[in-house]
Amino acid sequence: MDQNVQPVQRREEHQSSSTNSPYISIAAQNGGQVSAVVLTQSTFHGDVNVTQNFSSTGSQISVSQISAEYKEFIVDRYKMVEEYNSILDEYVLLDKRYVDLLMIQKHREVKEREQELCSKGQRLQKILNSRNRDEYRRTSILQLFSPDDRGCVQKAVLLQANSGNGKSFTAQKIMLDWASGSLYTDKFDFVFHLKCRELNVTEDTSLEELLSGSITPEQITEVLRSSGRLLFLIDGFDELKLQKTTCTLLTDPHKTAPPKDILIALLQGKMLPKSFLLVTTRSTATPVLSKLLKPPYRFIEILGFSEKGVEEYFQRFFKDEGVALSRKAYECVKANQNLFTACFMPVICWIICIYIKERFQEGADLMSGLETTTSIYVHFVSTLLENHCQDLSHPVHDLLKSLGQLAERGMLEQKVLFDETVEADVSVPPLPMFLCKIPFRKRVHARPKFMVGFVHLSFQEFFTALYYVLLDEDESLRNIRKLLDVTNLGNGDDASAHGRNLNLQHSPVIQFLCGLCNEKVSAACIMETETYSLSVLPSIQTLMKKWILQVIAESGQIREGKVGKGIVFILHCLYELHEEDFVRKAMEAWEEIHLGITTLSTTDCWVLFYCLQCCKQISSLNLACCFGITADMLKMLQPALRRCEKLCLRMEELTDADANDLVLSLGEGNNLRYFRQHKGALSEQIVQSVLITLSKQKTVGVVGFLVKNISAETAVLLVNITQNTEVTDLNIKVNEACDASVCSYLSVSNSAGEFRVRISTYSAQIKPSLSKVHFTCPHTEISSIDWRGFLQTFHRINSSAGIYEGCEEDLVSLLGVLVSVSGLKEVELGFFSLTERWASWVLSIIQACPTIHKLKVDTDMWNGLILEEGVRLLESQKRPDCTLTVSGMRCQKPTDQCTVDPEKRFCHPLMMDLSCNQDVKLQF
Structure with a gap:
């Protein structure tokens, strides 16, 4: 500083509609030249002190210099993110969390929407991957303001996403990348971030004052006067509390008015019509926003993470812990269909990663605490209620019941989408964060209409179950009994003979009910807020457990071939309940666990393993008619299978690398009643090892292996085992023609x-x-x-x-x-x-x-x-x-x-x- 310059102590306070008030301290002044300005701004991240140095002569301020210094402020403010579970002064770099989202520009048909809402696991990811094609006009942040097919650039972009799909993170990423010089550098001199949640105040202000949180009103005036390359990022329009949506005549950025009126003037193009707009919103507010936003505008929808995005998110999240943990965590989640379904929503992906990280730091099992589907949805609902519902007009209990009321209606009517008028039929307006609105056009209508649905069918099923436990005891028990009565596990072709019909239509709701009966899950419900806590009545828990035992008792009467899906469903109910003592009691009630003809997913095997692990000994497990059992599934089940006295198993493929798991699964002194593999081939050394293991079994039923070669030694060993062990049929078959084999197929049976x-x-x-x-x-x-x-x-x-x-x-x-x-x-x-x-x-x-x-x-x-x-x-x-x-x-x-x-x-x-x-x- 020049020695002739005398310090001047002066503080000017500028009022803003934001809860954060900026202070400008002019450190030194010499004539008309400002040497330094220190801005002190209380921000979302805490108190941030930013020193801005710029030079100007007289009253003329350099816009380019203001832009450069403004960008420095934005980088400092937006490079860190405060997560939901952050404590004081705890932040993480945005680039360590942000992963590109799946964005499309095409309006999907109602059938396509229903397909997305109803699919789970790999099927859902397959559908989302299909949306990642040119026909759905995949786009990215970089292309939001690129010319369209006709060469036109829309001055307004509507960016729509459901709750938890990354709208706010995307807004923060845009601010950071622009200020860092990697985004829109040739398009915008200034990008201003307006959070609608902070504009729900009644005190009048001006646009200049709204924008002066980072630069002075004088600088804002110069920017608005000199630059036409402005982008207003209006974040979270759905959180704006609008009483009416009439047009405004407000045009002057200097004029004071309620913040919401200023925002409407920007949206309608009345104020600063040459500026660009990027508006993020939930789909539930899109109908209102579309009436305000001056056309033409570009509509873009965020669908969440693609399968590749989920994997990348895990890699970024666990980067400090190493690749091994990242890979293990991702594979664990991918193996669970319900978890993997939920991970397409970024906020749930974050919840799961946070939980896994905590378990890793505690040295505990990575998946403990997030085992059940219900626990995932409880954490998700808790997170949104605690962080996005500060100013609720109704009690949480009433809002959740209204969601449940709507969800039950969809379940009973077998609908995932409703006419938008359905919201008026519930007693309390449901929370919009769990809903989506989908536009559709009928030929007789000139303007599009909207349909209402839950962000995914699984949320509709969850809130139906939650609704039942929130009702008064008598009404709750009555509704649950009715649900259980229509959910039967039997042979639909011969109902009179067995008394039950196969009806698993509402099975997910029952599984969520079982999950809510788990005391640990209910204790963590919204469960963590002070405004509401959930406690499932003992009478409901008793009813659910009694029903499960009754179904197990009657499962032996059900004809094989129809029982498969029903038994797997009951295993899922036991898994969601997650009470080891009761699960053991239920499993011991089965004389033989016969899963029948069904295709097992990795999630099903996960559930089966948990239930088997609760038993000290398993009498009989029959998986002979189950399709889809892979080597990874065998490895997962192996510790439990070896405790099965009688085992029947069918595998899709078996190779040398997997044979050790099979050997361990068989144990010693048990009974392998059936085994078949349909792909793969064992080497001579490995097949002999497996045959030796079979010689230690009490009995061997119908067992066959695919092999690479049959030598005389292997054949003699097989015959000797059959001679000295009680064998029904033991055979080996060369998977492909091999001239070195003494034969291509050898079978020895004893009856x-x-x-x-x-x-x-x-x-x-x-x-x-x-x-x-x-x-x-x-x-x-x-x-x-x-x-x-x-x-x-x-x-x-x-x-x-x-x-x-x-x-x-x-x-x-x-x-x-x-x-x-x-x-x-x-x-x-x-x-x-x-x-x-x-x-x-x-x-x-x-x-x-x-x-x-x-x-x-x-x-x-x-x-x-x-x-x-x-x-x-x-x-x-x-x-x-x-x-x-x-x-x-x-x-x-x-x-x-x-x-x-x-x-x-x-x-x-x-x-x-x-x-x-x-x-x-x-x-x-």
Whole structure:
């Protein structure tokens, strides 16, 4: 500072409609030149002191210099964000939280809206991802004021979003990026942020005074006079308390008036008509705003996070804790369909992340406390009520009941959207933050109408359940009993036989009721505010528990195939209730937990695991008819499955990496009654490990694995297990053709003292001469068979397309094995074609094995034939006590019959395409 300049102490206080009053302290003054100005501003973030230095001569103030210094102030003010749970002086950088939102410009049809409102989990994210395409005119903050398809730039943008979808964060991000020089630098010299919540005051003011929270009225005057490149960001129009929406004649920024009138003048273009507007609002206020906002304007809707956005938010939120926690937290949430559905709303995503972070810092399980769907919605409702409902005109209890009244109406009428007049039918105006308004146009109307709905169907279901527990006790019990009576789990095709009909239409409401009965959840309800607390009546808790036990008791009467969804629903009810002692009691009431035919989601497995974990021991769990069980689900269920005395399991895919979880799931001394995999293949080493585990089971039912290769060692191990363990049917199958395998399919079963062996093979290069050997014998004879030699010989015979050196010796060897089996009863053989050589071998078996009473021969129906030379030989069969049946294609021509040259068999056309060939069954 120049030594000739004398300090002047002067404070000028400028009144503003904002609750924060700015003070300007002129530090030094020399003639007409101002050297420094210190602004002290009490802001949303606390007291912020900003020193602004600018130079000007006389009364002429440089607008560019004001802009530069104003931007410094905005960066300092907007770079930090105060979160809902922040304590004093606790902030976080905005860039550590903000993730680009899914914004579209297309008005969707009512059916599309209903689709969005009713979908959950991956299906909802799939729908949102489909909105992220050009046909829905995806846009971004950067493009809000870009030219449209006709090259026009709208001077007003209406940015609509439901509560919790990021309107205010978006507004703050726009302010920060503009001031930082990364947004709209070529469009606007000044961007002013007006929060509608702070404009609900009656004291008159002027636009200059409204904007002077960061720069002086004198500077504002110069800016409004000199610059036409102004953007007014009007944030939260829905929070403006308008008594009427008439036009205003207010045009002068200097003139004082109620703040709301000044805002209307800006919206209508009466004041500063050359300026640009960006207005954020909930959809519930869009009808009013659309009548005020001077057309034309651009309409943009924020849908929330896309799937990619949710993942990015987790990465940003847990950046300080490391990638491992971020990944684990995201995968946990993604695995829970209900949590993942809720995460498309940024505020719920934040709630979930905050909770997970707290659990991590406490060293507790990440998901404890956010396990149930109800707990998520309770936290969400609490957050909005505590932070966005400071000036309620009605008690919270009455407002929630009005929401519930509307929600129940939608449930009973099976609607997610209503005519906007429905709001007048409820006793108290419902809270708009949980509702959305959707425009639609009927052909007979010139102007669009609006429909009202909850921001998602799940909120409609939640508020229905909340409504029932808020009613007086008698009315509450009456409504809940009525709901439970129509929600039955039975066979709709035969109601008279079982007394119940399948009706799960209102099952989510019942699940929310169970969740609200949980004492920890109800204690956290709005539960955290001083104005209202929720306590579910003991009579309601008793009613819900009694109903669950009754359904479980009757589930055994329900025919398999219809019970699946119903049983999964009851498991969800137990999970939402989350009372370990009662869950244990309920699970023990099931003699066998049979989920029937149903497709399990990851959330279903999560729920099933919780319920199983509450039990000390599980008698029987049947998942044999359940589709969709993946390796990740198996890993999740594994600690509980190993405690199942009897287990039936069906998996979509099993690989070497997953086999260890299967081994751990089986445990020792239990009963694996059924297992099937439909994809994947185990290596030889892994399949042998699994087979050894099976040998430690008490019993093995019908169990089959897909493998990469079947060696003689693996085959012998399988047979030995079947011989020494009580096995119903144990089989392995090569998933893809493998020439190194001794066979392609091996099955050994034991029933009523009879041992049945099925050996089959196929090859991608060579059609097997002997494609299968099946036989049945007494169990006591199984040990007499040289399995290794038998399978190796079987493999050699099928490794060549025709006669090879040593072929006759191999055929004699196979015959010797069959002859050595005492009590051989039935034999089934498969040939490529029935030639004279193979017919002779068949007769040798019949003559050498007197106990055989049934022998069946099949030929390859696609390429092979029953040749006349073979038929003539078989006709000489002289054993009347043995029935010989031959099935396949036979040429009906009396002369020049079709023949197959073994050397050219793959060049031969499909035999069944020849008109002279017919499918026959010959019995001798």
